[in-house]
Amino acid sequence: MSTVTSLRTPDATDTVRDPAEMQRRVKLTVTLLLVSAIIFYFWWTIDDEQVFYLLSGERTRDTVPGEISTHPVTLTCGIVVLVAAVAAALGLMRHGATTLISMLVVGLAFLLCFVVWAYSDLDVAFKPWITNPLPGTFAVATPLVLGALAGCLCERAGVINVAIEGQFLAGAFFASVVASLTYSAGAGLLGGIIAGIGISAMLALFSIRYLVNQVVLGVVLVVFAQGLTNFLLDQIPNDATIKAYLNEPPKLQDIAIPGLSDIPLIGEAMFDQTILVYLMYAAVVFVTFVMFETRWGLRVRAVGEHPKAADTVGIKVRRIRWQAVLLAGVFAGLGGAYYTVGSTGSFDKNASSGNGFIALAAVIMGRWHPLWATFAALFFGLMSSLRNQLSLVDKIPSELLTMTPYLATVVAVAGFVGRVRPPAADGEPYVKS
């Protein structure tokens, strides 16, 4: 044997830094510094020392509101975020639970300062009080969560579902009609479910059986549902007695859960709601469990990732896809029912006003995972609830406020969620030669 060179060298690798990790660290630090700068800007510009808040109950002549001293609050928040930035710079923010919690704290601190800022220094006679945004959040988020669950189910199985909006519309309309006919809001939910399944069946038939491009198909189904519900709505004569039977449904009543609904801050928001909201909680648990802990869920994910591999172990790819898409219809239809029996009552044209697409965004922001998608939907709900409140305050143009959740989404997804990867076979029909 002839050794040309021997290159055994001592281990010098422990001090070496991973470039990707460094990059992440820099990104995180810069963002946190920016956030703290904004908070310090709030602190600097607020003149008014006091802002009032009321977190539960109605505002009456006698209620005594809570009081926030703006300067200490904003200053503390600013320092907290600054500390987080320093921690990030020192590399203490690795992946893991502590980082997640710190980021959550930073987010909440920012929101708090933002709201305080928005309510301070107002040049009006009767100063508005900060109210609890959470009850609104859960109400608005319920259909979004249900729609997002439907999206997750379809796309995990490899069928793109752009038609959530269509399912919402059909669900809303038929929930209203069925509830009006039977005079039962509960039966209305059933009507919504059936309508949701109906649109799902069309999605499945054309995408799985006839291999139509699924994005185009989804858009077509939305337009179809719009047209259909508008048409049927116009067919209802403008006669009060007939209308009462067709489009004046009873609404779902709030059910307060004893004990839980008394929890401060979140009790009213989470546990004094309609049956639909409780069904939504159950649906989140159910879908998450089914998708990750059952045989059927494993197969659903397999056909969405690598249908051919699923086929080679004897799984009927098309059958599983059909099942997943139909099940998704149940949740999307329920979500649609919110827009009639769950909130306003009778059906108006475009009752869901594009929220189906926001549910779709929640699917993507939640990385096709039912739990994360639920959080994303709740986040959108919080933003839209805040927007409703802040639009009364008139300090920031409401168009700008409407935009912020989506801006926040883009920043969050681009910066920190990391590479978002859809199921590998999402949108690809399975054909055998």
Place this chain on the structure above:
Amino acid sequence: MQLEIRGLTKRFGTFTANDHIDLTIEPGEIHCLLGENGAGKSTLMNMLYGLLDPDEGQVLLDGKPAKFATPGDAIEAGIGMVHQHFMLVPVFTVAENIMLGREQTRGLGVLNRASAAALVRELSDKYKLAVDPASLVQDLPVGVQQRVEILKALANNAEVLILDEPTAVLTPQEIDELMSIMDSLRNNGTSIVFITHKLREVKAIGDKITVIRRGKVVGTTEPTASEPDLAEMMVGRGVKLVVDKDEPEVGDVALDVKNLTVIGTRGTTVVRNVSFDVRAGEILGIAGVQGNGQTELVKALLGLVRPASGQIQLEGRTISRHGPRQVLEEGIGYIPEDRSHDGFVSSFSVRENLVLDLYKHDEFSRGLALNQQAMTTNAQQRIEEFDIRTQSMNSSVSALSGGNQQKVVVARELSRRLKVLIASQPTRGVDVGSIEFIHQRIVAERDKGTAVVIVSTELDEIFALSDRIAVMYDGRIVDIVSPDILRDEIGLLMAGGDAKGAAAPEERSGSGATAAGTAGFDEETAKNA
């Protein structure tokens, strides 16, 4: 179970991939299928397994006609298959992949992951194929994925087992292990169809050999036939199994790597302080068991990952911070180890894939548009020159046989002026005739004055091509030796030992046998990779 194929025919459009094939596999027989790339072996097996519908002919099981419309039917009839293109879900764990389709449940369809993992461990112990049930398949190197694919098929206790090139990415020790598994299955009466391009394996384990050429059976023979005879039968001409090459005419240092350290995706150090150089006109072979940092080393050379420290110089200029495009433009050619992932776009045509990293050159572009004419001429030449068996230059690469896909990549990379060629497993899954050809082309490239780096787990290939051999173990280059070293000595080096016989202390703790040591080790680095 006796399996009989009668007149099975498959056409893709006007092209006949299988032309009235007859074959009988007796119970307890290992039946080897030999044939060039694109001969139609995988097509035949896919028909047997219900993945493709035959156009004519029938399959008989124990004399009774059987029809497999889906793989589910074939599985039910007792047929199992190891697929050449792995049928694994990348985002699933090893255990999930193995249980898929016959899931262990606790009733009500709730998965029982613990028992699935236990089964994987049991199988892995029984067949001595080390896998970790909890790791994600996408994080595993191809060698380990192959083990998973084999275990998946074995878990079904099939009566007829089809093995479509299971050894292409296994280490020599693993191949020995697989051979003994096949042997014991044969003794239990399992019929096995074994497809491989390695004649040594056919001779070692086969009972009967059928040779297929261009979709037709051209003959059967016994494993006692000599390797050159078998090769000739497959290819239809005489084949040199080892290429002739002259002493290298070595020039200046072309590629110089100094103290390179790379951190893997899991944050562990996978390449540790590696230094070597390659001179113009020489071939440096990098030998080593799969998963010892070769993959990451090559990725760093290509600019696919940024090294954590150290320097890479091309003809004296530092390129450590270049991205892949700049690296390619500097004149480095790259044949990736995982061709389907890094080598081509499978839905693109052969013609397009042949200019995948050349399309910006003046030759193939006209302003912002592609020069279709030049691409066509180029494709004609390459297909001819590299004997790429394809229906036309416009068929998509996904429709090519595995070996022909490899040839597309090799043809593309060797069709431009190179300073350095980096080839990972350049002949993986390629038939003997094409190995001869690719080896000749690599040696010719060397003689043109290109510095060549060959990364291979195949010792035959390392010895056939290298002018110097670097051995990698645990992310380090443990030694650089000349190719007249003994096979056994290099085997020891690859296992982390010392060529003089004294293995490194931590590796000696086990049975001391190289095979056991490397297999176990491979698994560990695989997890880190």
